[in-house]
Amino acid sequence: MSRRIAVTGAASGIGQALARQLTEAGDTVIGIDLKDADICADLGAATGRASAVEGVLEQCGGVLDALVLCAGINAPSPALISVNYFGVTALAEGLRPALAAARAPRAAVVGSISGTQPVDDEVVAACLAGDEAAALARAEAVMGEGPQKLYPSSKAALAQWLRRTCVAPGWADAGIPLNAVAPGVVRTPMSAALFADERMKAVMDRAVPMPLGGYAGPEVIAASLAWLISPANTHMTGQVLYVDGGAEVSLRGSSVF
Ligand code: NAI
Numbered sequence: 001m002s003r004r005i006a007v008t009g010a011a012s013g014i015g016q017a018l019a020r021q022l023t024e025a026g027d028t029v030i031g032i033d034l035k036d037a038d039i040c041a042d043l044g045a046a047t048g049r050a051s052a053v054e055g056v057l058e059q060c061g062g063v064l065d066a067l068v069l070c071a072g073i074n075a076p077s078p079a080l081i082s083v084n085y086f087g088v089t090a091l092a093e094g095l096r097p098a099l100a101a102a103r104a105p106r107a108a109v110v111g112s113i114s115g116t117q118p119v120d121d122e123v124v125a126a127c128l129a130g131d132e133a134a135a136l137a138r139a140e141a142v143m144g145e146g147p148q149k150l151y152p153s154s155k156a157a158l159a160q161w162l163r164r165t166c167v168a169p170g171w172a173d174a175g176i177p178l179n180a181v182a183p184g185v186v187r188t189p190m191s192a193a194l195f196a197d198e199r200m201k202a203v204m205d206r207a208v209p210m211p212l213g214g215y216a217g218p219e220v221i222a223a224s225l226a227w228l229i230s231p232a233n234t235h236m237t238g239q240v241l242y243v244d245g246g247a248e249v250s251l252r253g254s255s256v257f
Helices: 013-024 046-060 079-100 121-128 132-145 147-165 192-196 198-207 218-228 247-252
Strands: 004-008 028-033 066-069 106-110 178-183 240-243
Touching: 004 013, 004 046, 004 079, 013 028, 013 218, 028 046, 046 079, 066 079, 079 106, 079 121, 079 132, 079 147, 106 218, 121 132, 121 147, 132 147, 147 178, 178 218, 192 198, 218 240, 240 247
Parallel strands: 004 028, 004 066, 066 106, 106 178, 178 240
Antiparallel strands: none
16 A cells, blocks of 8 residues: 655655655655755745645645654754754644544654753753744854754754653544654764764764664664554554664663663
């Protein structure tokens, strides 16, 4: 049975690998990205998010079988809060009714091992309050202290949103599992600059140890996402699945489960 599946970030990396796998399996993918996609929209802006939702609803006829939110950035800028958190949650919330109209709907987002690193609590709180202006204002202030907490903050907020939302009215009770895959280091254009710099690569290897298999290819993360949105996933929701070569366990130990 061919399903209609919307994928953000479909023009590169993990989203592109997932779009390819789903298409090869016979599904119809509605790709969303800044360019080179079925729907071109800037998910960092409210207008872009609204036009992406509208475009998907038009292309799926109001019934969406699955949604996978991969688009993200890791740049030293407050803008990453808008893309990685609000660009994900706004699309999930905007497309939830179309998912609820499907027979076996599924949704998944892409988190990160970085979500386990130190965060700025005020940025996270503003995200969870749905206050983008406050989140951006705090992110600007944090920039002065160094931007390294921003990306982890965006991904930690996303994981917390996921756990609150998955059992909120309209999700689990409407039959929609909502989960995340949190990768370690993945070989995509996003991480290419790290691999080009031996010093940065050494820092990254210490921060994200991956004893099982080393760095992953985007197709590995895509396959995990494909399972989360498959009909086989009838009962898992609200989970952050670390597909990270053992990084999360190496860093957090055996008492976290
Ligand atoms: P990528 O850079 O290859 O792909 C990201 C895609 O998102 C690009 O096609 C880009 O155009 C799109 N995008 C960025 N900003 C956008 C915007 N404002 N509006 C619409 N589309 C936008 O990166 P990759 O690695 O495939 O990243 C996918 C997800 O995986 C991201 O959420 C990232 O944070 C996450 N991730 C990546 C890791 C890595 O090592 N590559 C590790 C952990 C998480």
